[in-house]
Amino acid sequence: MAQHVPIRNRRWILANRPQTEIERDLLTFEDGPLPEPGEGEVLVRNIYLSIDPTHRIWMSDVDQYMEPVAIGDVMRGGTLGVVEVSRAKGLAVGDIVTGQGGWQDYAAVSGKALRRVEPGGLPLAAFMGPLGNIGATAYFGLFEVAKPRPGETVLVSAAAGAVGSLVGQMAKLMGCRVVGIAGSAEKCAWITNELGFDAAVNYRDADLVGAISAACPKGVDVYFDNVGGKILDAALTLININARIAVCGLISTYNEIEQGGGPAMFRNVLMKRARIEGFIVSDYWRRYPEAYAAIGAWLEKGLLKYRMDIRDGLENAPDILKLLFSGAHDGKLLVRVSAEPR
Amino acid sequence: MAQHVPIRNRRWILANRPQTEIERDLLTFEDGPLPEPGEGEVLVRNIYLSIDPTHRIWMSDVDQYMEPVAIGDVMRGGTLGVVEVSRAKGLAVGDIVTGQGGWQDYAAVSGKALRRVEPGGLPLAAFMGPLGNIGATAYFGLFEVAKPRPGETVLVSAAAGAVGSLVGQMAKLMGCRVVGIAGSAEKCAWITNELGFDAAVNYRDADLVGAISAACPKGVDVYFDNVGGKILDAALTLININARIAVCGLISTYNEIEQGGGPAMFRNVLMKRARIEGFIVSDYWRRYPEAYAAIGAWLEKGLLKYRMDIRDGLENAPDILKLLFSGAHDGKLLVRVSAEPR
Known part of the structure; x- marks a missing residue:
């Protein structure tokens, strides 16, 4: 022993x-x-x-x-x-x-x-990925916080990441147009070719707003944010009326000296009557079995990749x-x- | 003729x-x-x-x-x-x-x-005040967007203003602790002595966060924002878990050169799982009669002053x-x- x-x-x-x-x-x-x-x-x-x-x-x-x-x-x-x-x-x-x-x-x-x-x-x-906290984060953040409707445009940052890649695939399953933001050509290719995202934007693009706008011709109805900072700001610039922004993470700001500054385009929260909502997955822990049942079924059918x-x-x-x-x-x-x- | x-x-x-x-x-x-x-x-x-x-x-x-x-x-x-x-x-x-x-x-x-x-x-x-757009703004912003519950602490900016003064009184009617932020001693006295706010903070106070914190010993559950800028930032600093921020106006930022910067304490949207939601009253125009019926009854009973x-x-x-x-x-x-x- x-x-x-x-x-x-x-x-x-x-x-x-x-x-x-x-x-x-x-x-x-x-x-x-x-x-x-x-x-x-x-x-x-x-x-x-x-x-x-x-x-x-x-x-x-x-x-x-x-x-x-x-x-x-x-x-x-x-x-x-x-x-x-x-x-x-x-x-x-x-x-x-x-x-x-x-x-x-x-x-x-x-x-x-x-x-x-x-x-x-x-x-x-x-069980440390789609069937763990990561999967629950994507599931509750998308369905309980962002609440997209079929046909809407869903933008996801860190889209090749653990959470973002699941969020985008779940949004596709429910009939949304899904655009991912990632940090390399390889990641962009993976989410579009393998995961079925409709479009991908490399955030290292010089004209981030222009690139996202081109990928979202009908504007952004839902933005699932994992990063904050400049990408959040770009998304805010392009949101539609009644847009929802689920704040899952703000990784681009974590290394900043405290209180580095909020999104410059905050005014669009008012102009577009938008909702920004932060969430912490552990608040949903009693409902994890619901998420794992859904995710398990999608995995079994080959509908979710990770x-x-x-x-x-x-x-x-x-x-x-x-x-x-x-x-x-x-x-x-x-x-x-x-x-x-x- | x-x-x-x-x-x-x-x-x-x-x-x-x-x-x-x-x-x-x-x-x-x-x-x-x-x-x-x-x-x-x-x-x-x-x-x-x-x-x-x-x-x-x-x-x-x-x-x-x-x-x-x-x-x-x-x-x-x-x-x-x-x-x-x-x-x-x-x-x-x-x-x-x-x-x-x-x-x-x-x-x-x-x-x-x-x-x-x-x-x-x-x-x-x-009919240009409580029984007009102003009244409808306070009513829908408070009850449909901010959604306070009895016993919660509701913070209101521009609290002696047209909308803010009604918001605070409506929140009192439903049993909230109400704290107003205004810009002069006279205005602070009016909202506490005449309108029944529980406390008032003069935003010209050097330590705005400290003053609001003292007036909100249990933190801020709802912030009804008419001004944006530094006051929004102070409120974000003091919000409780699951706080709601209704963005009615951002007057402190309207004269800024475009994109003057968002709230520095934006990270608390995530940490406190807060909801920030902008609204425009005209989106509710079909329901104005509901607001005017309620406000008319409160006015008749002397429960709302303006x-x-x-x-x-x-x-x-x-x-x-x-x-x-x-x-x-x-x-x-x-x-x-x-x-x-x-």
């Missing part, structure tokens, strides 16, 4: 707050003791660590949607792992679970805070996080912390 | 587009011919001209919620007047009507574009419009164009 042998628990500790970009000295990599699961808890060996833009938010101590990670604590992060010791009802050794295992090899987590996954032939990584970008080694996690901010990744970014069970 | 004598029709013509502040040379005052009502139209003698922040928007040729006023056209404006010649079914000479009569003595207007007013003992000016600031002389209209931007007015601003019928 794992707890009887001296196993080290490598972990990333938050040592400093970021000022702008994520630098290696923000986190220190250290060996800690193997966590001891208390009553109602399990010991999980982390297999995959999810790398998400929100990690940058959690590192800061500005007002945010949950408590920032405290200096000296293990860095927070979503994980998929295998139960190695169970002191929780309903969870057995060998079960595959997802939850907040953090940036470490092992975690002691309350059984109530874990979701047991039954792979059923699907790759385990899918790609995972799995990088090796917990020791590389900070550098892997930085990839999110340069866009030098392809699909949902995971760190492989340990091997999948045989 | 009016059309048989040579009556001059004084009118303000839009001559230039404003760059920043409204200057006198934007409009030229000239005598024109008396308009000739066509079939289905009436000739209206304007009695009151409504002076509204949106006039600044209509003068610009930026993308907006309706067509800008064309250079060379009579300046657009809401009016209350008396029918002097009728070629429209259902309207008779002597009827009091409201509509878009423009910045002039007389207008020829389609009968379908006019609302006949039956004063029933109320001052005629009330004040009108009526200034004499069509020739002074541009200077009167400028008062809106300095706040040197008290209540709904009207120009008295001609005398009320005896």
